[in-house]
Amino acid sequence: MCICINCRHMYMCTTYLIIKEQHLSVKQSPSYTFTPINSLIQISISKSLYYFQQEWDLVECLSFTEKPGNWLV
Template identity: 35%
Template sequence: MCLCVNCAYVDRCETYYEVEERHSQPHLTQDPDFTPLHPVINVNIRNHGREMEWDVVGCQSFKLDMGHWARIRPGLAVPT
């Protein structure tokens, strides 16, 4: 699971914006204004390169805010 869903900056983050792009998901913001320090992204490649899963697994700027993503998008499934 992308650690961003529990980060205080998820709705402002340039890296999370790029992850949304890679997954063809609607953006939490159209104009991210937060540049995180040293994000670490795992990319899992499946089905002989036809599918890619992007997950932020580390970030020096991470600030815990449990459920931040869910509060922004109430009623929607939290990305895994």
């Protein structure tokens, strides 16, 4: 699970933008100005009969500042 959803910096984080682009749910915004420190993205690859699927999750970030439910805003 991506820790971004409970981070105070989610709506301005450049790493979160990269993950959103991979999930094809980008709403381009000029407010992505925060560059986090030492982020670790885990990419899970699964194969079905006809295609491969990728799941991108941020699992570690030194800039993480907890704000539970931030994604609900």
